[in-house]
Amino acid sequence: xxxxxxxxxxxPQDLPLVSAALGSEFDVKICHTYEEAKANLKASVGLIACxxxxxxxxxxxxxxxxxxxxxTCRIPFYLLLGEGTxxxxxxxxxxxxxxKLLGAAGLTDLSRLRADLGEQQAHEVLRQTVRQALSI
Numbered sequence: 001x002x003x004x005x006x007x008x009x010x011x012p013q014d015l016p017l018v019s020a021a022l023g024s025e026f027d028v029k030i031c032h033t034y035e036e037a038k039a040n041l042k043a044s045v046g047l048i049a050c051x052x053x054x055x056x057x058x059x060x061x062x063x064x065x066x067x068x069x070x071x072t073c074r075i076p077f078y079l080l081l082g083e084g085t086x087x088x089x090x091x092x093x094x095x096x097x098x099x100k101l102l103g104a105a106g107l108t109d110l111s112r113l114r115a116d117l118g119e120q121q122a123h124e125v126l127r128q129t130v131r132q133a134l135s136i
Contacts, residue, residue, distance in 0.1 A: 004046020004134050005029055009037040009054045009062055014082045018049075021110060021123050026130060034058040038065050041072045046134040048077040052095060052107075060102060067103040076133045079107040105133070 005027040010018055012032055022028065029045070031037035034055045041048075048066055050059045059079060066072045079099050081092070096107050108129075113122040 003027060005044060006130065006134070007031065007037060007040055007045045007048045008050075009034075009048070009059075010051035010080065010082075011053055011055075014051050014053075014080075017082050017110060018051075018080065021126050022130065023123065023127060025127070026134075034061055037062050041066055041069060043071045045072065045075055047130060048072075048075055049080055050077065051080045051082060053082075060098065063099065063102045063104055073103075076105040077103065078105050078133075081107060081109040082111065 006022075006029070008018060008022075008028050009031045015030065029040050031040055032055065037050075037055075037058075048062070050062050052059055054062065063077055063079075066075060066077055079095065081087070087095075092107070092109070099107055108126065110122070110126075113125065116122070117125060
């Protein structure tokens with residue numbers, strides 16, 4: 001059985017940060033538009049990672065689409081917050097709560113993770129989370 005892939009829905013400018021964090025061990029389908037991401041929602045995807053600023057705020061649209069499709073509704077869906085975002089804790093809390101209500105598995109703040117753990121350890125924690133999600 002072929003391994004599951006990651007559907008990565010992010011802005012083009014976020015690709016270097018996320019690519020460095022994921023490394024090269026995963027099969028990743030990168031999408032920069034909602035239409036492209038929706039077209040790649042398939043049962044062969046084992047994890048969906050979507051940037052908070054994906055396609056001008058289409059993260060919740062993609063989350064709804066993934067959870068509405070019987071073939072993809074059980075795929076873990078994580079929101080990613082990258083560098084250079086200065087959201088208040090109240091805004092982040094609102095995003096987390098809305099995402100949870102819509103069925104997301106969680107929100108990962110890559111900047112905070114790197115600040116708290118250091119780059120190497122943050123990347124390893126993220127990769128371990130991805131490995132676990134793909135093994136389900």
